[in-house]
Amino acid sequence: MRRDVVACACETTLMAALRASTRETALAVTTSRVAGRAMMMMTATKTAGRRTVEGAVATCVVACVAHVLGACAWFVAAGAFAGKALATLETARGTWRASRALSATTTTAFALARGDDDGDERAAKTTREAVRAYGEDARRVFVDGRARTARETSARAAALGSVAGAWCGACATALDWDRAWLTNSVLGGIELGHFVGACAACACVVLKDVLGLDSRLAAKTKAKTKAS
Numbered sequence: 001m002r003r004d005v006v007a008c009a010c011e012t013t014l015m016a017a018l019r020a021s022t023r024e025t026a027l028a029v030t031t032s033r034v035a036g037r038a039m040m041m042m043t044a045t046k047t048a049g050r051r052t053v054e055g056a057v058a059t060c061v062v063a064c065v066a067h068v069l070g071a072c073a074w075f076v077a078a079g080a081f082a083g084k085a086l087a088t089l090e091t092a093r094g095t096w097r098a099s100r101a102l103s104a105t106t107t108t109a110f111a112l113a114r115g116d117d118d119g120d121e122r123a124a125k126t127t128r129e130a131v132r133a134y135g136e137d138a139r140r141v142f143v144d145g146r147a148r149t150a151r152e153t154s155a156r157a158a159a160l161g162s163v164a165g166a167w168c169g170a171c172a173t174a175l176d177w178d179r180a181w182l183t184n185s186v187l188g189g190i191e192l193g194h195f196v197g198a199c200a201a202c203a204c205v206v207l208k209d210v211l212g213l214d215s216r217l218a219a220k221t222k223a224k225t226k227a228s
Contacts, residue, residue, distance in 0.1 A: 008150035011036035026104035033112035063111035070103030105162040113155035150205040157201035165193020
């Protein structure tokens with residue numbers, strides 16, 4: 001079994017355990033993604049491991065920036081959706097909390113999950129390179145739908161699940177956006193959507209790897225056969 005598939009399965013298991021014990025989605029997601037990245041670093045080849053370590057700090061910086069910018073973007077989107085309902089401070093605080101949770105399960109999680117493959121020769125050594133690589137990878141994974149690793153596949157499915165869950169939670173109570181309990185509805189949708197997306201993606205990549213249905217792995221095997 002490929003090490004990125006193993007890391008993806010370990011991430012999902014750890015995330016589920018942390019989510020059940022801490023009840024903090026952002027903490028569970030971030031911790032599990034960092035643990036998966038550390039696992040990839042420890043099991044990488046000497047050259048790839050050194051390259052990954054060189055970009056680790058830059059990746060963490062990008063993840064922090066992505067979290068803040070993502071939270072702001074989701075807050076603005078919520079404001080456009082809710083309109084004048086964000087006028088009260090209490091409502092704005094609840095919306096900001098939901099925006100941070102959504103950012104943690106989308107932009108931040110993807111920043112920590114992208115790359116981490118022996119074939120990733122574009123490993124960033126500086127923050128500027130990491131920012132550029134993040135934008136290119138986000139376009140490749142979310143727009144073009146071309147995830148290179150199991151962890152990227154998991155991050156994409158979980159992010160889409162989070163957005164869908166937030167949308168369902170908000171639309172279900174759209175007329176009562178100024179009510180305090182709406183925040184819990186949106187947060188519940190984010191948590192459920194993220195969990196379902198991550199588990200479904202993990203099960204899919206593990207099953208494909210076990211059954212030998214992964215086209216990327218099949219191409220590598222074919223290339224090795226030709227070379228020999």
